[in-house]
Each structure stands twice: as structure tokens, then as C-alpha cells.
Amino acid sequence: MNSLVVDAARRLRSNPGAVCAMFVTAGLVALALFGPAFNPNGSETLDWLHVASQPALQSAHWFGTDRLGRDLFARTLEGTRVSLAVGVVASAVSLSVGISYGAVAGYVGGRTDHAMMRIIEILSGLPLIFFVIFLTVIFGRSESLLFLSIGAVGWLTMARIVRGQTLSIRRREFIEAAVASGAGTGRIIVKHVIPNIIGPVIVYATLTVPQIIMFESFLSFLGLGIQEPHASLGTLIAEGAGEMEAAPWILLVPGGFLAVLLLALNIFGDGLRDALDVKER
Amino acid sequence: MLRYFLTRLAGAIPTLFVIVTLAFFLIRAAPGGPFDQEQTLPPEIMANLQSAYGLDQPIWTQYGRYLGALAHGDFGPSFKYKDFSVTELIGQGFPVTLELGSIAMALALILGVPIGTFAALHHNSAADYATMSLAVIGIAIPTFVVLPFLGLLFGIYVHWLPVAGWEPGSIRHLVLPVVALALPPLSVIARLTRANMLEVLRSHFVRTATAKGLPLHTVILRHAMRPALLPVASYLAPAVASIMTGSLVVESIAGLPGIGRYMVQGALNRDYTLVMGMVIIYSTLLILMGLVVDLLYAWLDPRVRLER
């Protein structure tokens, strides 16, 4: 498996777009985490002297301020942190669910597998986004509900892929050897099956994160996601859209951040997929 | 063909049934929801609810009434708009959304396929890389970022197009929303077409067609296009889902009075019946589209058709 990683890394390095995207992503994450240290303005402080002021490198507020006088740079960085946090946590949730579900289905096989796959089929046919909106209407806009429902978006594809990989691995000799030596089903799954399906899982994980960030921003934009006082990039963009004519930078700054983040994640994910999957040539 | 259609239809009905039943029981389970006895509502709404849902009857009778009402297209009274039933609101909003969505879908196909074909024919050229880079941007950047940007550019800086609002029959108001809505499916279709066309152009039967001395446009249109488009046909159902989701955002930002905007408003206002009705409508639409695409696929590929 080590050679697979080395081979993939080499191919990835020869893809300038993906490498660039990787650095951009890392840069944005670093900025979101460490940026506030360089910014004298807090995200909550209201600067009454500079309400809705334009961005200017000389002034106290590099990216300007919003309607309430809050420093836009600080707010955007915080929004980025929130979006990233939701993205990573929700992705982790959906990945664990998906991987477990798929591994079990693929390993146990038979009618259990068949039933589990039917469930996925039915769920795939539903417009989950609408259901999530429906749920927020019913159960209110709690943030834990948000995490769960966003996580519910990504696990289907991952489950399918993991199941496919598990099915093909199950038939190979070393699994038979493990079974013969008396290892239990659970142990086999954890120790043997999972390490061998890491490859495609990583690829789809990198593609799931932007999907989930996109979904969360979508909900927040509509007002159904992250609530005040927290703000994700989605909420900031919604604010900005309302101020478009008078103060366009309130839209452009968080919008630009989100666009660049999603673009970089997608390009990197694509590059990773090309590097790991030889058939894509 | 008919038998195929009927089997597919039969498969879709359980899904719909699950959705409808889920909606029914979920609403009744909602804490602080409409059917919670603690709820204090304006007397008119309360009266509407009582008459519409027979809240004092056993749950299974209510379920039966619910199914019966649905079968007649009755989604119950709106929760926030005292004088309107959900069915009426849907009736008002649906044509707008339909217009928006179908123009966007058509645009995505009409532009996406030629762009993808062009990129495939000029494989590895600057034009190829340029178009595919634009496609990545179209897929990655969310609609609710694109539409305000476009509005900023074309509505405020250059005053060419209106940023929001809608008048019946007006085309200018639809331009930016349609473009923003069509961009993601257009990009996917362009990429899919390019990838498939590249493969098809390498196939033996295209080589034969070229060897027969047929002009390039004939080879592409008559021999290469159908096989190259088959996978695009499979994408149509997700494309419709994407457009439906996008319409929520686009209608809200641009102030278009379609069911997307009603859905969002309903969610914000906690108008349960309205949102429930929307969910059912959207799900039904999606399932129908899935069926249509299946039929389209079967028709396009004679091997599938003849096996049925």
C-alpha cells in the first residue's frame, strides 16, 4: 500500500492545478485559524465611527465594515472558521456512518446487503435538502440538528463505494485466511477490510467536504442554518446580498472567500481522484 | 415499452408513499408544532385546522382523511396565510417556477452539449482547457454566490438588467436568475459530454464512418452524438434536482413569486402545511423526472428497447 501512496503523490505533484489548490486551501485554513492574531479588530466589536465603510488598506479596517460597524475581515475569518468546522465535523459524521454502513453491507452480503442497498436506493431518490428544510421547520433550528442533517447528505455515496470495495475484497484469500484462523466478523472488518479501502474513501472524503460546506452555506444563506450570533460564510453572504447596492464589499468579501475555498477544495479533490485512480486517464 | 414503464411506475409508488406517510407523522410529532395541544393559535387558524384535519378523531382516521385529501390535490390550509389554502398557493407559484426551471434546463442542454463537443474536438488545446476551467468554476461556486455577483455586475455596475423583481411576461427579469440557475447543470453537462465524446470519437464505428468519407458534421451528429449523450441522459434527473434546489435560492434573492420562494418563506415562518405540501410536490416531481429519464434512456438505446 505504501507504493500506492508514493505513486499517487508523484502523479499529484505533476498536476499543477491540484497542487496550487492544495496550497490555497491550506492557506485559507491557516488564515482562518491564525488571521485574527494579526487583526486588531474583533469580530464582535461595533465601531460606530466606521459604519459600512469601504475597504482600504490604510484604514483600520482592511476589508471594510458592515452595517453595524463590525470589521468585515474579522467576521469573514470567523465565518470561514465556522464553515470549516461544520464541514469537517459533519463530513466526519457522514463518513463514519457511510463507511460503517457500507462495510457491513458489503461484508455480510446476502439478503442483509440487498435490503441495506434498497434503503440507500430509496433515500437517494429523495430530495434530501427539502427534507432537511422540513425538519428544521418541525424541530426548530438547533445546531445539533443542523450537524446531523447535513451529515445525512453525504453518507449515501460513501456507503455505496465502501460496499463495492468490501465486496471485491471479501473474496480475496487473506480474508479467508483470517476467517479460518477464527477471527470474529467485527475484528475482520476493522483490521482487514477497512485498511484496504482507504484509497477511494480518501478521494470521496475530499469531495464530500466541499459538498457539505456548500450545503451548510446554502441553509445558512436561507436563514435556516447557523443562527445569530454565530455566522458562517453563508449567513454573511446573505447579509451582503441585502446591502448589495450601497455596500457591495459586504457581499464580495465573504462571497469571494467561499468561492475560492470551494473551488480550491474541488480542484484538489479532482486532482486527488485523478492521481489515485489510474483508469481516469 | 409499456410494460417497462408500468414496472418502473410500480417501483416509484412505494417511495412516494413513504414520503407522504413520513410527512404526516413527522408533523404530528413536532414539538411545539401545529398539532401540539399547548399551541395557542389565532382562532381562525384553529378553526381551519379543526375542520380540515378533524383533530378530535383517532389518528388512523386522520391518516385516512389525509391520504384522501392528497389524492384530490388538497394539501390543507396554510398556516400563515389565513385566506389561502396550500393548494392555491402552489397553483399560483408553480407556473413561475416551471418557467424558470424549464428555461434553465433547456439552456443547460443547448449550451452544454455543443461546448462539451467543441472541447472534445479540440482536445488538449487552449480552448479545451479554458472551457473546462470555466466548467469547474460553474460547478464549485454555489448559486447563491453567483446570482448576487451577476446582479452586482450587470445590474448595478452596468445597469443592463434588473437585479430583482418580476412582472408577468417580462423577460429581462428572468435573464440573471435563469443564467445563475443554469450554470451548475450546464457545467456538468459540458464536462460529461466532453468526456463521453472523447471516448466515442475513438471508437471503431466512428473510425468506419470517417473512412467512409462522411463530412465531420455528419460523423458527429449522426454517428457520435447518440452514444455520447446517453450518459448525459442519466444525468438529467440529478440536473432537475439541482435546478429545483437552486430555485429556492434564486427565487428568494430575485424576488420571483414561485413555489421556491414560498418554500423558503414557509420554512422561515414555520408554516408547516405549506412546507409539507412543497416537500411532497418536489418529491413527486423528482420521481416523475426519474421515470421520464428512464423512458428516454430506453428509447435512445435500441439495444435496451429491443430487449424489453
Added chain:
Amino acid sequence: MAPILSIDDLTVSFSQPNRSIFAVRQVSLAVAARECVAIVGESGSGKTQVFMAAMGLLARNAAAAGSVRFEGGEILGASPPRLNGIRGSKLTMIFQDPMTSLTPHLKIGTQLAEVLVCHAGVSWSEARLAARRMLERVRVPEPERRLSQYPHELSGGLRQRVMIGMSLLCRPQLVIADEPTTALDVTVQAQIMDLLRAMREEVGMALVLISHDLGVVAGLADRILVMYAGRIVESADSAELFRHARHPYTAALLNCIPSLSGPRLERLPTLPGQPPRPEDILDGCAFAPRCPRAAERCRMERPLLGNENGGASRVACHFPLPP
């Protein structure tokens, strides 16, 4: 009389990330009107690429140098419109695999008729009639029914008949048949070769037969060219070649053909070793590693194609087999 097809010093190379691979090296040949020439060689010998270059069907990463003249006019590197005026009508090609060479979603009738509509400018209904007549000529039973069917509804042999018919619709001057029977059952192979013979008599076109099997082309070819590692190593009249091959490779090929007369063999004779991969640069004779007659000179100096005694046969060997 001027040859219909004249290839001079043709070289075809494929560019890959690190290097160029030469599939065809300085091949020259000529085909006269009404002549049947067979090109024989193992896979990888370059025999197909020679004619892909002639037809303008080379892959995107291929480069061709040299000259290919059809009816006097240079066609190597010609523009697609100019090529389209020739191929499909005067210069046609039949491909190896009838399963994949016909367009799956178009009816047989359409695929036949479009050749005439495109090149002869006739209407679709007239073209369809002509297509039907052609199906009769290539002995396809129930031609009317077949016109409305799709390729996957026909057997391999029938599909190949359709391809042959397709190539003859405009009364071509030259037909190139690339391994026309390789993908077919043995019994069907003989039928198809008979059909080609019959069509040649009826239509009178020149025919190029590309094959890896000397036995298949035996009954039909006037002249045979043998290719190895991208070059022609022997060229002779058909009868002369079978009676008396000069190049050790040709002799070995002939040896591999099982004979009905003669003693029953324990094992089929084979040629030891493998043909060199195109990317291996060769000094000297490419066949030397496998040749029982090879000497030091063979490894140092590449033999040129020349004729001894001023006869029509030519061979590229330092130590050709004696008569």
C-alpha cells in the same frame, strides 16, 4: 500503367511523453489497377498503420512522413475535405472487427445508403434501393428485412458482408481489407474470402489484403509483401513466394501453416522468441535475434530490400535462402 496506390518511404511514429515509437519504417510499395496485394506480418509489424496513414485515420498522437499517392495525387497529410472526396468512394476500407465497426444505433440501411447519398448525390430512397441490391450481391439473405435491422441483430459473418458491400457501393478503385476474417469463425472465414474473390471479379477493383495468416491470403493474392518490425522484408509474386521463400522469416511463417498432406506432426512448429517491441531501437537486421541463419554482419548492418538476378522478387536479407 501508373499504379493506383503508390507509397514511398513512409514512416509512421507515435509520440509518447518520453519518446517516439516508430511503427512503420521507410515502407515503399505500389498497387496496380485490378491487382490483389497481400501484406502479411505479425501484430505489431506495422502492416495496419501503413494503410491507416494512407486513409488519413491515424491517431492524434501519430506523425507520418513520406509520400502516399492515390491515382497520382498526394494524399498523405491532405485536408479532410479533400480526403473525404476520395475515401468511401474511390478508396475504401474494410475493418477487422465487424462487431464494433458498425454504428450500433443506426439501421443497416441507413449506414449503407448514407455512402451513396454523400458521394453520389442521390436521394435517400434511391440509395436505399441500391443498398438492397448490394446486399443481394454480397449474398445476404432477406435483404429487405436486414435493411431495417440494427447491427447487433446480425451475426458476425453477415455484418462483415455488410461492410464489404458498404465498401463497394461506389465502385471503388481500391479496397483495403484489414484482417477481414480474423474475428470470424473458421467456417465463415472461407465464405468471406470467397465473397471477396467473387466481388473482385464482378467489380474489378484493386484489393489490398492485410493479414497475419499466409494461408488465408493464399488463394486470392497476386503479390505478397511480408512485413517485420515496421519494414518490408520480402516481396514476391504469390506463387513464387509459396514455392520458394527467400527470407528466413517468410520461410518460418510458411512452416507454421499446418499441412493436410505430409506427416502428422507431434507439435505445431512455432517461431522461437518474440518480435521486437517498436520502442526498442534496432541496429542491424530486426529479425537477427530469432534467425537461425544470423551472422555477425546481420547484427551490425541492416539489410536493404533489393532484388537478386533482376527478378520481380525482392528480399531484405544478407543470407537469403537459396532456391
